[in-house]
Amino acid sequence: MSRRLLFLSERYPPDWGGVAASAGRIARALAALGHEVDVVTWTRMLEPGRVAREEGAPSVYRMGRFRGWDMTMPHTQILLDWLAGAESYDAVWGHYLFPGGFLAAWFGRLHGIPGLVSVRGNDIDREMFPPGDFARLGWTLREARLVTAVTRDLARKAGALAGRDDVACLRNAVDTEVFAPGPCADRAKLGIRPDEAVLGFAGELREKKGQRHLLEALRQVQASRPACLLIIGEVRPSEAPQWNAEEQRILITGHLKEPADVNAHLQLCDVYLQPSLWDGMPNALLEAMAAGCGCIGSDAGGIPEVITPGVNGVILPRWQLHRLGEAILEWLEAAPEYRERIRQAARAHMLAEFTLEGERRQLQALLERLMPSSW
Numbered sequence: 001m002s003r004r005l006l007f008l009s010e011r012y013p014p015d016w017g018g019v020a021a022s023a024g025r026i027a028r029a030l031a032a033l034g035h036e037v038d039v040v041t042w043t044r045m046l047e048p049g050r051v052a053r054e055e056g057a058p059s060v061y062r063m064g065r066f067r068g069w070d071m072t073m074p075h076t077q078i079l080l081d082w083l084a085g086a087e088s089y090d091a092v093w094g095h096y097l098f099p100g101g102f103l104a105a106w107f108g109r110l111h112g113i114p115g116l117v118s119v120r121g122n123d124i125d126r127e128m129f130p131p132g133d134f135a136r137l138g139w140t141l142r143e144a145r146l147v148t149a150v151t152r153d154l155a156r157k158a159g160a161l162a163g164r165d166d167v168a169c170l171r172n173a174v175d176t177e178v179f180a181p182g183p184c185a186d187r188a189k190l191g192i193r194p195d196e197a198v199l200g201f202a203g204e205l206r207e208k209k210g211q212r213h214l215l216e217a218l219r220q221v222q223a224s225r226p227a228c229l230l231i232i233g234e235v236r237p238s239e240a241p242q243w244n245a246e247e248q249r250i251l252i253t254g255h256l257k258e259p260a261d262v263n264a265h266l267q268l269c270d271v272y273l274q275p276s277l278w279d280g281m282p283n284a285l286l287e288a289m290a291a292g293c294g295c296i297g298s299d300a301g302g303i304p305e306v307i308t309p310g311v312n313g314v315i316l317p318r319w320q321l322h323r324l325g326e327a328i329l330e331w332l333e334a335a336p337e338y339r340e341r342i343r344q345a346a347r348a349h350m351l352a353e354f355t356l357e358g359e360r361r362q363l364q365a366l367l368e369r370l371m372p373s374s375w
Helices: 018-032 069-086 097-111 123-128 134-143 152-162 211-222 259-266 283-290 318-333 336-353 356-370
Strands: 004-009 036-043 051-054 059-064 091-095 115-119 146-149 197-205 227-235 250-252 271-274 295-298 314-316
Touching: 004 018, 004 097, 018 036, 018 091, 018 283, 018 356, 036 069, 059 069, 069 097, 091 097, 097 115, 097 123, 097 134, 115 134, 115 152, 123 134, 123 152, 134 152, 146 152, 146 356, 197 211, 197 259, 197 283, 211 227, 211 318, 227 259, 259 283, 271 283, 271 318, 283 295, 283 336, 295 318, 314 318
Parallel strands: 004 036, 004 091, 036 059, 091 115, 115 146, 197 227, 197 271, 227 250, 271 295, 295 314
Antiparallel strands: 051 059
C-alpha cells in the first residue's frame, strides 16, 4: 500500500558525504517502493529562510539556513506546519539525530503519526557531550516510535541511552554495479609516478577520519619505498596547512560528482585506508570493498562489522594506529595470491550482505513495523 512519508535530513544530494549519500539513497528507495516522499533539507545556497521546491520522486524542499540553528529551527517549524496543513502524512522519518531526528520525533508527537529516527554515525557521541544537548538526545530516542542505527554498535548505544531494546540495525548499502573492478583513472594525469605505491582514502579528510595517522603512515612507507597518498575527495581548509601536498606526495582529486569516477580512482589504489578514530559504517569503505580494493581499517564504530581480519581485509585497533605504516608495508609486501584472495572476498561480502536490493527489503520491513495497521 502506498503511503505518504515526510523525510527530514540535514544533508541531501547534491551535498556530499556519508549522511547526504545515505539520505538520498534511502529517500529514493522509499519512493521506488511506491510511496510518496517529501524531503525537507537545509542549504547555505539559498537566502536564509527561503524555501525552494524540486519536483520529483521524491519531492525536495530546500530551506536556506541561518547562521545558527536557533533561528533555523523556528523557520523550519513554519515550513513543517504548512506541510502538515497541505498534506496528510502517514509517517515521518528523521535522518541523523539532530536536526532531522529531533524534528521527526517532535512532528510525529504534534500530529499523532509514527516517527522513525535513524542514528547514522557520530551523532550520538557528538550530542552526548558539550556542546551537545544530552536532554534533547534522550528525548528524541525515547519519543520516536522506531529507532534504527547503521551499526550494531550504535544500536547498542542508542538502546542504552533511551532504555529501549527494540533499536533496529539498518546498515548502509552500496551500488555493486557501479562500484566494481574495472578500468582505472589516468595515473599520469593525476601525477602518479610509475614506481609509486598508491595509498587511497575517499571522502573528506579530517581528524575524526584519522588524518594524523594517515600522514604519519605515508612518511613511514616513503622511508622504505616510493609512495603517494591519493585523497579521492576533499580536505577541510582548516586541516590543509598542516602539510605540504606537493612535497609529501599527497594528491587530492577534489569532489567527484559521478560515482563511476570515484570507482575509477579506487581502481588505482594498491591499498585503501580507513583509519577512523570514530565512525558509523563508512560508505567509502563499502564502496572500496565493492570495487575490489584491499582495505585496512581501524576498529572504530561498525568497521569490525564489515571487515573480518585476514578474510576480507585488515583491522588495526585504534590504540595501534601508530603502526599503520607497518601494516601498509606488510600488505604491499604480501604474496600476490594472498592480496587477490582478500580483494575477492571483500567484493563477495558486499554482494552478499550490502546490496541496494537488500536495503530495499529492510526498508519495507521497517515501514511495516512503523505502520502495522496500514499493511
